[in-house]
Amino acid sequence: MKVYNSLTGKKEKFVPHVKDEVRMYVCGLTVQNYSHLGHVRGAINYDVIRRYLRYKGYQVKYIQNFTDINEKIVARAEEEGLKPMELANKYAEAYIDDLKNLNVEMPDYFCRVSDNIPEIIEMIETLVERGHAYEAEGSVYFSVESFEDYGMLSGRKLEEMEAGSRVEVDASKRHPLDFALWKSYEEKPNWESPWGPGWPGWHIECSAMSLKYLDGKLDIHGGGTDLIFPHHENEIAQSEAYTGESPFVKYWLHNGTVDMSGEKMSKSTGNFYTTRELLEEFSANEIRYYILTKHYRSPIDFSFEELKNSRKSLKKLLNTAEELDNLLDKNEEIDQDDRLFLQEEFVDKLKAHRQEFGEAMDDDFNTARGMAVIHNLASDINSFINSEDFELGRNTRQLLREARKLLGKLAEIMGLKLEVAGPELESGKFAELVDYVVKLREEAREEKNFELADRIRDDLQKMGIEIKDTPRGPEWKLRSSDNDGS
RNA sequence: GGCGAGGUAGCCAAACCUGGUUAAGGCAGGGGGCCGCAAGCCCUCAAUUGCUGGUUCAAAUCCAGCCCUCGCCUCCA
Known part of the structure; x- marks a missing residue:
């Protein structure tokens, strides 16, 4: 089996750390709103990867995270009149519902930033001790210059990035690309730390949690291509600086994004379709089929028609x-x-x-x-x-x-369900009766009395009984109440 | 400006890394059949693989140039 590793840009033979075992960590989302197709595309891709690995005989441990604290969540909570944690819980649950409705298997564990603050602080402390991070005005930043291989994943070099950088330079940073490990924050949803109250920066959570829950032996780390820089690049830097081991992750997998370029109208009106909106109109099977007939690495230009x-x-x-x-x-x-x-x-x-x-x-x-x-x-x-x-x-x-x-x-x-659940009335006296009627219709057909034959079929149809004439003779079934197999 | 992805039938989309009888599969369309109709299904038709040159016995696939499209560089999956 070969997998494309974003780190090397090549397909590599897949050999996990431990024989017959695969540990994978997939970046989840910031639970600040309902998920959309882009989020769920990744979830479906990795779900299939997981299912296939299991089919191949691997025991798979699959972890996904929720980012449940940051300024976006605080802002959204205010909008909805909820406490930040309430908002996060609300959308975490909504996301879990979406996954279930898409027939995506639950991760073995959903880890949350707010549950792992001590681990994160410990990691930051170590990074500071080793000179990879520094404190400034109650926040702590990772020093990108302290990590020699910075840029290895995204194929960038520090010197080149500075030039065209659009990043506003924060005065307290030593280097424009230094990123926050800990952010000073005085108000309510915050945690005590050696540097004062605050919360973790975005990237550190994934490092801390993936190392913790997968024992530092990550075989697969997945996420969207849009996370390669800076998120995953930073994850690598801080993780390897922390453990002193390389590589942090054996295989980096990145799924393509879902773009809406063909649907600009919807963008102006609100933006994307949420997963739940799509699920009102399409079944899990259909959405999965749409996603899976494209390679996971290719971007998808969303099209209603194709769906x-x-x-x-x-x-x-x-x-x-x-x-x-x-x-x-x-x-x-x-x-x-x-x-x-x-x-x-x-x-x-x-x-x-x-x-x-x-x-x-x-x-x-x-x-x-x-x-x-x-x-x-x-x-x-x-x-x-x-x-x-x-x-x-x-x-x-x-x-x-x-x-x-x-x-x-x-x-x-593929996570497709091909079991067509029809009512279980196709046996017994009822079935005998229908069989009998169908037989009469056959006789009519033999006599070329198509008028009668068709009338029988149409009338049965009205009663919810469908007849199909196959090369093996007629077959009938009860029509399941409404839609086709979802 | 930097980094990256991509241009394959009317549409979506594999194969490109590891050159060579598969240009896969699906949707829409043409023709024929099971079978009168309906619902299905089967067979079949449909592509000089963005353009130009090069390498090679052989190029969608490798190399060079050109023309387009898109994403990221903004705490977005």
Whole structure:
């Protein structure tokens, strides 16, 4: 398996610190408002990475943080008339809801800045002791000049950055790019420190918490490309200056951003679509499909049209899954042997697809290719069950079970749910009755009495019973109450 | 100004690092079929890979130049 490491700019063989174990830390968000697609895109990308790593047999420990204190939160809290911590909690919970609604698995732990102040202070103290940081007017700054490799991640050099820097130079800083580890703050949401009351700077939290919760052995650190500089650059500097070890992180992964350039109108009106707004109109499956048919490193230029298209694409996969389920659920009594000639070929295809999927995902988690494999798999399944000499015997049935399992498994790695939950009324007296009516309709069709046949179909349709004429004969199902599989 | 990403069919999007029969997959569209209609599905058609030159037996892929687009450099994922 290879992953693209932002630190080296190359795909590298993936070898975690500890065999069969992966420790990953993903930058969460400042919980100051509802999340939008950009936030959630990363969450979905790393969710799939995590699922795939697990599929590969790794035990994955996944940590994500909430930045729950900074000036933005204080400002927003004032706007909403809440205490800063209340505001942070509100949006942290909202974010967790969003993730659940998107079928994103919860991290093993959500760490919060406010829960880790002692660790952060300890880290800053050490940095000061070692001459990597200095105190000025109650705040503490990291000295970028004290860290030789500053710029290694973003590929920048200190000298070059000063020239075009737009950063306003704070008089108390020794170097314009020095950044705050501790910020002096006199008012209420603050903590005592050796330098007086205040709170942590933005970058230090991730260093302190990732080192703490992952025992200093980070295999993967993820986040958006927009965090490379300065956030992750600073994380590296302070972490390595603190531990004296390099590298701080084995593999830096960065997902592309979601841009709204095609949707300028919405920008002027308010800005982006929040996740919950999108979820009103689209299912988790659809949003995930949209995100995952693009490579995680590529930026996405958001398009409503494309998102709608993913609904149609996804429907194809759902149809196949449903067809298989129908075949497997019904005709439970069939047990005669069937011909084998077609099946060998089909078995080979299943095997091939399983392997192709692995190859795609092993290559820097290429979900776009993985998705293509899933489509090819679905196509082959469709061909198989709709071919003229298809017959449902014992062998075929077993084979279809495996096909369904594979389809479900691959979809599950993508976090897609292909289980179409229909009402469970498709057996018993009711089913016998419908079967009977359907049979009558078949007779009408044989007599070319299409008027009657169509009327039966239309009337059943009105009762919520859908008939499909397949090459294997008619099939029917109860229509699930409203939307298509979310 | 600095750093970075990218330009592939009408649209979205892989493959580029590791040159070579896959220019993948999806949406929309054409043609045919299961099958009369509906719903689906299958087969098939559709691309001189931004432009120009170069390297090579071979270039979407490597090199050079040019033209465009976008992101970051602002405590944004």
